[in-house]
Amino acid sequence: ETGxxxxxxxxxxxMTNKKSLKCEQHLGHNAMYWYKQSAxxxxxxxxxxxxxEQTENNSVPSRFSPECPNSSHLxxxxxxxxxxxxxxxxxxxxxxxxxxxxxxxxxxxxxx
Amino acid sequence: AQSVTQPDIHxxxxxxxxLELRCNYSYGATPYLFWYVQSPGQGLQLLLKYFSGDTLVQxxxxxxxxxxxxxxxxxxxxxxxxxxxxxxxxxxxxGSSNTGKLIFGxxxxxxxxx
Numbered sequence: 001e002t003g004x005x006x007x008x009x010x011x012x013x014x015m016t017n018k019k020s021l022k023c024e025q026h027l028g029h030n031a032m033y034w035y036k037q038s039a040x041x042x043x044x045x046x047x048x049x050x051x052x053e054q055t056e057n058n059s060v061p062s063r064f065s066p067e068c069p070n071s072s073h074l075x076x077x078x079x080x081x082x083x084x085x086x087x088x089x090x091x092x093x094x095x096x097x098x099x100x101x102x103x104x105x106x107x108x109x110x111x112x
Numbered sequence: 113a114q115s116v117t118q119p120d121i122h123x124x125x126x127x128x129x130x131l132e133l134r135c136n137y138s139y140g141a142t143p144y145l146f147w148y149v150q151s152p153g154q155g156l157q158l159l160l161k162y163f164s165g166d167t168l169v170q171x172x173x174x175x176x177x178x179x180x181x182x183x184x185x186x187x188x189x190x191x192x193x194x195x196x197x198x199x200x201x202x203x204x205x206x207g208s209s210n211t212g213k214l215i216f217g218x219x220x221x222x223x224x225x226x
Contacts, residue, residue, distance in 0.1 A: 004155070031212050043202070043216040056213065090155055099144050099163075099206050101214055103155035 002026050004104035006091050012110045013081065021076040021107045023091030032074040033101065034066060035090040043090070049074060050096055081111045114139050116205050118217035125193050126225045133188040133220050135203030145186040146204040146214065147177055156202060162186065173197070198224045 004025045013019050025032065034046040048056035049068040063085075065077040074091055088108050092101040117136045125131055137143060144163050148156040160171025167179040177188045186203060200221050206214040 006155075033212075042218045045213060048212060050212065092156075094212055096212055099212060099214075100146070100158065100161055101212075102158065103148075105155040106153075108153070 004091060004093055004102055006089075006104035006107050008107060009105065010108045010110075012112065013078070014112055015081060015083075017081075018077070018079040020078065021089055021091075021109075023074040023076075023104055025072055025074075025091075025093035025102070025104075027093055027095075027102060029093040029095045029102075030071050031094045031096050032068060032071070033092040033094075034074065034076055035092065037088040037090055037106070038086075046076075078109075081109075083111050085109065086111045114205065114215050116203050116215050116217035118201075118203055118220050120220050121218065122221045122223070124223040124225060127195050128192050131188075131190045131193045131197070131222070133201050133203075133222070135186045135188065135217060136184055137186065137203070137205045138184065139205050139207060139215075141207050144206045145177075145179060146206070147171065147175070147186075147188050148202045148204065149173075150200045150202065150219075152199075159188070159201075193222075193224055195224045195226065198222055 007022045032049045036044045045058050046060045047066045052068050067075040088106045090106045091104040094101045115138045146161045147159040150156050159175050160169050162169045162179045169177050175190050200219045202219045203217040204214040
């Protein structure tokens with residue numbers, strides 16, 4: 001696989017469920033990002049990881065819990081979500097100092 | 113404050129016609145500028161980027177963009193649009209002072225008429 005991959009591509013979950021989104025980058029980058037894309041709204045940066053360390057939490061509710069075990073993998077753990085959390089969740093990676101972010105295809109999440 | 117404005121939410125052009133998508137930014141330091149394209153249900157694909165040097169930047173799929181510092185603009189152009197160009201286009205700004213973060217505009221949806 002090349003580039004940035006995300007699984008699953010689609011997810012339907014109830015408000016009491018716990019699920020995880022996975023992102024993997026095959027580009028040798030050292031920074032990874034989670035974005036939320038809702039209809040009619042700009043992309044919202046959620047979290048930034050540099051060299052596995054979280055460097056940005058953009059006031060994201062605690063029901064979203066990121067995990068970055070190494071520079072190639074990024075997870076977003078979800079629990080007790082709300083219907084308004086339904087969105088496309090995009091992962092991206094970059095090489096610090098080069099600033100160009102490369103995006104995965106996203107996970108389309110629907111919370112019922 | 114750092115921001116990106118894409119004044120046109122929706123644009124419709126005829127196939128074969130020229131295209132210009134507008135982008136204005138506000139950024140305190142030297143900006144890095146990007147254009148991304150997103151097809152329905154997909155992630156964002158990088159079209160082109162400007163870091164420094166020649167202010168006219170060539171990208172993929174026949175797109176180009178021109179950086180105009182005096183106008184704080186980075187408009188995207190294509191001389192002849194194809195039906196497959198129908199998508200959403202995002203302008204973004206970042207920089208070395210921004211710890212790798214990008215600030216995105218709200219996007220412009222391009223519709224192509226046959």
